[in-house]
Amino acid sequence: MSVTAGPPGTIRVGLFVTCLVDLFRPSVGFAAVKLLEEAGCEVVVPVQTCCGQPAYNSGDRPDARALALNVMKAFSGVDYIVAPSGSCAGMIRHHYPELFADDPGLSARARAFAEKTHELISFLTDVMKYDHVTVSYPRRVTYHDSCSGLREMGVKDQPRGLLKTVNGLELVELKDADVCCGFGGTFAVKYGEISDAIVSEKAKNISAAGAPVLLAGDLGCLMNMAGKLSRNGSQIEVRHVAEVLAGMTTEPPIGAPIRRM
Amino acid sequence: MSVQSTSPQFRQNAHQALHDVQLQKALGNVRLNFIERRAAAAGNLPEFEALRDQARDLRDHVLVHLDLYLEAYENKVLAAGGHVHFARTSEEACQIIVDLAKERSAKTVTKGKSMVSEEIGLNAALERNGMNAIETDLGEYIIQLRGEAPSHIIAPAVHLNQEDVEAEFRRVHTHLPRDRNLEEPETLLAEARAILRSKFLASDIGVTGANFLVAETGTSIIVTNEGNGDLTQLLPKVHIVVASIEKIIPTLEDASAMLRVLARSATGQDMSVYTTLSTGPRRPGDVDGPEEYHVVLVDNGRSNMLGTQFQDMLRCIRCGACMNHCPVYHAVGGHAYGWVYPGPMGAVLTPSLIGVDKAGHLPNASTFCGRCESVCPVRIPLPKLMRHWREREFERHLAPASARYGLGLWAFFAKRPRLYGLATSLAMRLLALAGRSKGRFKWLPLAGGWTDYRDMPAPQGGTFQAQWKKQEGGK
Numbered sequence: 001m002s003v004t005a006g007p008p009g010t011i012r013v014g015l016f017v018t019c020l021v022d023l024f025r026p027s028v029g030f031a032a033v034k035l036l037e038e039a040g041c042e043v044v045v046p047v048q049t050c051c052g053q054p055a056y057n058s059g060d061r062p063d064a065r066a067l068a069l070n071v072m073k074a075f076s077g078v079d080y081i082v083a084p085s086g087s088c089a090g091m092i093r094h095h096y097p098e099l100f101a102d103d104p105g106l107s108a109r110a111r112a113f114a115e116k117t118h119e120l121i122s123f124l125t126d127v128m129k130y131d132h133v134t135v136s137y138p139r140r141v142t143y144h145d146s147c148s149g150l151r152e153m154g155v156k157d158q159p160r161g162l163l164k165t166v167n168g169l170e171l172v173e174l175k176d177a178d179v180c181c182g183f184g185g186t187f188a189v190k191y192g193e194i195s196d197a198i199v200s201e202k203a204k205n206i207s208a209a210g211a212p213v214l215l216a217g218d219l220g221c222l223m224n225m226a227g228k229l230s231r232n233g234s235q236i237e238v239r240h241v242a243e244v245l246a247g248m249t250t251e252p253p254i255g256a257p258i259r260r261m
Numbered sequence: 262m263s264v265q266s267t268s269p270q271f272r273q274n275a276h277q278a279l280h281d282v283q284l285q286k287a288l289g290n291v292r293l294n295f296i297e298r299r300a301a302a303a304g305n306l307p308e309f310e311a312l313r314d315q316a317r318d319l320r321d322h323v324l325v326h327l328d329l330y331l332e333a334y335e336n337k338v339l340a341a342g343g344h345v346h347f348a349r350t351s352e353e354a355c356q357i358i359v360d361l362a363k364e365r366s367a368k369t370v371t372k373g374k375s376m377v378s379e380e381i382g383l384n385a386a387l388e389r390n391g392m393n394a395i396e397t398d399l400g401e402y403i404i405q406l407r408g409e410a411p412s413h414i415i416a417p418a419v420h421l422n423q424e425d426v427e428a429e430f431r432r433v434h435t436h437l438p439r440d441r442n443l444e445e446p447e448t449l450l451a452e453a454r455a456i457l458r459s460k461f462l463a464s465d466i467g468v469t470g471a472n473f474l475v476a477e478t479g480t481s482i483i484v485t486n487e488g489n490g491d492l493t494q495l496l497p498k499v500h501i502v503v504a505s506i507e508k509i510i511p512t513l514e515d516a517s518a519m520l521r522v523l524a525r526s527a528t529g530q531d532m533s534v535y536t537t538l539s540t541g542p543r544r545p546g547d548v549d550g551p552e553e554y555h556v557v558l559v560d561n562g563r564s565n566m567l568g569t570q571f572q573d574m575l576r577c578i579r580c581g582a583c584m585n586h587c588p589v590y591h592a593v594g595g596h597a598y599g600w601v602y603p604g605p606m607g608a609v610l611t612p613s614l615i616g617v618d619k620a621g622h623l624p625n626a627s628t629f630c631g632r633c634e635s636v637c638p639v640r641i642p643l644p645k646l647m648r649h650w651r652e653r654e655f656e657r658h659l660a661p662a663s664a665r666y667g668l669g670l671w672a673f674f675a676k677r678p679r680l681y682g683l684a685t686s687l688a689m690r691l692l693a694l695a696g697r698s699k700g701r702f703k704w705l706p707l708a709g710g711w712t713d714y715r716d717m718p719a720p721q722g723g724t725f726q727a728q729w730k731k732q733e734g735g736k
Contacts, residue, residue: 017726019675022685022724022725023689024718026724027721047678047679048678048726049674049676050675052675054668055668056648057651058655058664059650059651059652059653059654059656063668063672063676066676067672067676070676098645147631151631151634178632180628180632182588182628183628184627184628184629185629186664187626187628187629188710189708189710189711190625190710191272191589192709192710192711192713192714193272193279193714194275194589194592194593194626195628195714196713196715197592197593198589198591198628199714199715201588201591201592223717224715226716226718227715227716227718228716230715230716231714231716251721255701255716255718257697257699257700
């Protein structure tokens with residue numbers, strides 16, 4: 001299952017596509033591949049399932065460890081592990097070392113693996129020094145900072161910087177962009193009513209921003225916000241930021257009809 | 262007796278709170294006021310982040326040597342002419358204070374704001390023994406009139422609007438003219454102040470909490486913005502400080518470091534209006550001060566946290582920044598948490614003190630957005646500690662069966678990549694087919710927790726991995 005090393009000189013990136021992108025929005029995965037290749041990386045996609053975060057945050061350490069071990073095995077031959085999600089990347093970067101902290105056989109390996117793991121957009125700008133895209137998107141957009149990306153992975157200026165290089169795009173700031181959307185993984189279902197109160201506040205701010213397009217870097221948050229906006233009857237389009245940066249916006253936005261009737 | 266908990270009913274509490282129009286209006290103020298002020302105060306002090314590190318290290322140092330510092334503190338209090346009482350439980354703490362009051366035939370006890378006195382249920386204990394306990398902090402006074410518990414650790418009446426307070430004053434202060442003006446905060450404050458002034462003068466015993474206890478000098482420190490704490494502790498003949506054991510800091514120098522992060526984190530002030538240091542009773546030649554000075558040190562479960570995964574929680578200096586920045590607290594307010602301490606710090610501390618079997622919802626009712634940790638002046642890893650409680654719950658099978666089975670089923674597939682690939686690929690194709698006309702579902706079986714409140718976007722169809730395999734295979 002592991003990936004053999006590429007020729008010397010090439011930067012070999014293992015795309016950790018994340019469960020939600022894999023299942024719900026493969027186009028984000030293809031956008032990530034395109035951006036990584038444009039930045040000069042060779043992209044491989046090892047067979048994968050989940051980083052283990054749902055188990056980890058539910059207190060189920062044994063399953064979280066088993067899943068983490070699978071990921072570390074599957075991605076053992078790459079230079080970097082990159083995910084189009086601050087949440088899944090944050091899980092690997094910050095929590096894998098903790099999961100294996102008291103396991104002498106695995107703690108060093110988990111730490112080394114964690115250090116090679118990045119969130120997509122910050123990897124492009126900070127590691128690959130990819131600071132300019134050559135696509136057009138002549139729309140006004142607003143941007144939500146997903147919590148794990150922002151607070152665990154330091155993703156804040158990187159997406160804004162790249163979005164500003166998109167031809168024709170106008171970025172308007174969202175009020176309380178750094179406040180949680182209320183998703184929180186299983187929280188959204190376990191405490192649906194509270195989650196609803198939080199995402200309702202977010203939807204209010206999104207509507208008030210006056211942009212017809214909402215972008216963010218994590219599909220969980222995006223599905224939560226898109227689901228609330230469409231339930232409210234809003235016409236605001238919701239997309240992963242990588243789709244716009246890769247110029248791959250022909251797919252309908254999140255929660256919009258797959259084929260227009 | 263500790264105050265009763267409604268934490269097991271967190272979900273129902275939250276439901277009520279979300280439908281309480283007045284509460285929701287009041288909670289809007291939390292979002293507005295505290296956050297911007299803290300950000301401005303932190304931003305104005307270039308060394309603020311370094312001070313947070315220093316505060317964390319200082320608190321950690323104390324916790325490792327707590328026994329030594331408690332002993333040193335006790336000796337200094339005794340040397341200053343004061344008395345120290347150790348209480349293992351709430352009951353013991355209340356009994357010590359009730360006995361002190363009875364021996365002095367006290368009728369009226371005035372109180373400065375103290376969360377640990379809420380924790381031990383002191384007011385109820387005093388009243389059961391025929392004494393009048395009077396809260397002198399304005400917020401505490403208001404909620405005492407209403408028979409409520411604090412909803413916030415530094416702003417106990419933050420769940421109320423000005424009109425709620427006006428209505429309460431008109432209901433209770435019936436000796437005052439009915440047509441008086443109570444429409445501005447100042448008039449409300451003046452009325453409370455006039456009433457409390459007479460209570461201060463009649464008080465037999467003053468009870469305050471402590472923000473810090475200084476081992477070097479035997480000093481207790483309180484910070485307030487109203488000055489009520491000073492009157493509480495200076496006017497009566499007896500001053501009783503009730504504080505939990507972890508409030509110790511080594512030196513006055515350390516106190517100044519802690520004070521620099523406390524007010525900035527709490528209210529965004531550089532310093533609280535009053536910072537009051539008390540060391541022992543009145544000395545010969547002092548112009549004022551109590552004749553007796555007692556300190557009641559409350560453990561009530563804290564020493565059990567030392568040396569465990571939850572020790573970091575004992576760094577807490579009760580600034581309230583975590584709840585001020587918490588989206589869940591903003592949505593449901595403090596009472597929903599069902600015990601004394603709300604918000605993220607309560608979600609960690611409450612299970613530690615009353616048991617995770619009773620407070621199991623609290624560490625789960627978090628999105629783990631991490632904003633609490635990002636503002637904590639002593640850098641308590643609150644989400645991590647909440648996760649540790651979830652681990653204890655998982656080990657003890659305390660989570661609801663549906664959640665455990667759901668998680669187990671998911672983990673079964675997720676641990677088997679080939680099977681997972683086949684199952685998800687098929688499921689997503691079917692789901693995409695079902696959802697293609699609208700692009701979203703208004704209802705899905707077994708997903709009511711989601712679709713009751715928002716649509717579920719339909720998948721595009723075919724997993725990424727299946728499409729990638731096909732594409733790469735064709736190259």
